[in-house]
């Protein structure tokens with residue numbers, strides 16, 4: 001499959017960003033890119049506008065500060081929101097804090113300051129098991145399957161809190177990933193990277209999440225398999241699951257998402273519709289590079 005076969009941006013433009021927001025990158029520290037051209041007053045206005053758009057969001061993070069090592073912050077005042085039904089992509093340079101943001105939303109890293117809400121309920125630093133029971137699924141980039149278990153057993157692990165729903169949920173997952181049905185008795189450890197990714201996503205979907213957090217779902221896959229993953233993400237989203245996707249493959253991610261964030265140095269550099277970000281000369285210059293220019 002070629003890149004040209006990828007679906008374009010979603011037709012459903014329920015999440016279009018107002019003109020005012022499209023022209024206004026979210027605040028960033030001096031020296032960290034073109035957004036540094038904004039004056040403090042402009043930064044404040046941009047942040048205020050982002051907060052206005054975040055009202056009533058399914059997932060919302062405000063001014064998040066988090067890190068792994070005492071005294072070292074990886075997220076430096078990150079703002080984020082996901083509206084119900086949205087597919088939102090997070091891109092940015094290596095080390096920008098993309099995966100850290102996802103882990104922080106999922107309660108895997110303690111929040112030093114700032115807040116996270118789910119459907120308006122405070123979930124800052126809530127443990128992952130509570131988030132799962134509230135309808136949040138998380139698919140880490142690595143070590144995301146039980147290799148010694150069969151595919152079916154991996155799916156059972158996904159639904160261990162509600163075993164009676166296994167059949168219905170497995171049917172739903174197999175509809176999205178037919179291979180998981182065909183190979184249900186095979187060991188997950190014998191699968192290729194792309195197939196394991198399907199198992200990991202399938203397992204997260206077994207709990208019928210309303211929000212799915214995907215950490216670099218296309219990592220390590222061939223271009224054709226990457227396209228498959230992105231198409232599957234769109235299909236999952238079309239079944240009503242809101243998605244937050246961190247991706248190294250920035251261009252393909254922006255092609256399929258409703259809205260994107262560019263993270264740099266642990267805070268928002270830009271946010272806009274995927275299409276607008278892809279065509280923004282500053283984003284191309286700073287974050288998409290020659291690949292974007294060539295296409």
Ligand SMILES: Nc1ncnc2c1ncn2[C@@H]1O[C@H](COP(=O)(O)OP(=O)(O)OP(=O)(O)O)[C@@H](O)[C@H]1O
Pocket residue numbers: 068069074092093094095096097098099100101248
């Ligand atoms: N477990 C950890 N302990 C300490 N530092 C970490 C840990 N995981 C990540 N970091 C550091 O946090 C910073 C951000 O990492 P993160 O993985 O969030 O970046 P990223 O934007 O997802 O980039 P990449 O695509 O390269 O993974 C990096 O400097 C990284 O070295």
